[in-house]
Amino acid sequence: MRFLVRLVLLPVRIVFGVVRRVGFLRVATLAVGAAVGMLLAPERGAELRERLRRELERRRAGSDTDVARRVRLELSHNPRTWHLPQPTVSAEGGRVTLTGQVPDAAVRDELVRVATGVAGVHDLVDALQVGAPA
Structure with missing residues (x-):
């Protein structure tokens, strides 16, 4: 007590x-x-x-131009994606769109995974086409 x-x-x-x-x-x-x-x-x-x-x-996210530039930079410098065909990147309001041709689905998945991790990307539209260009 x-x-x-x-x-x-x-x-x-x-x-x-x-x-x-x-x-x-x-x-x-x-x-x-x-x-x-x-x-x-x-x-x-x-x-x-x-x-x-x-x-x-x-x-921190910056303008759409900054976000698209950061995604392109990350895709071209990331050890898992620098050697892959680089897609066209556009951004609007935090929504990033990847367009272009990729050889297979694994490449597409890797590009999407890396782009999604960039600061300022709130939504990602995957418009990548798998396969050889027609």
Whole structure:
């Protein structure tokens, strides 16, 4: 029982020690400021974090031209796809379209897999044709 009392009193003593050293007025000002800030905040913390995350992702993604350029760069420099026939890449609103001829389905799948992993690609349209050109 004594242990529990000491365990409870220790944080209380620490808090009172901090208040005594810092000053009651300063601690009270900090507490009131935090409470007012929480009450006047226009949106909750989780909503604000989500909005900031979306905005950062949008800025990081860049324009459609930047996204298409990054996909082309990744396809031409990735160790699994640099030697493959490179498709034509176009982007609009985060939707990337790959068009062109590829020798087989495995090549198409690899190109699609690598392109999907590029930042800013939200959707991928696979318009690649498998087989020799007609």
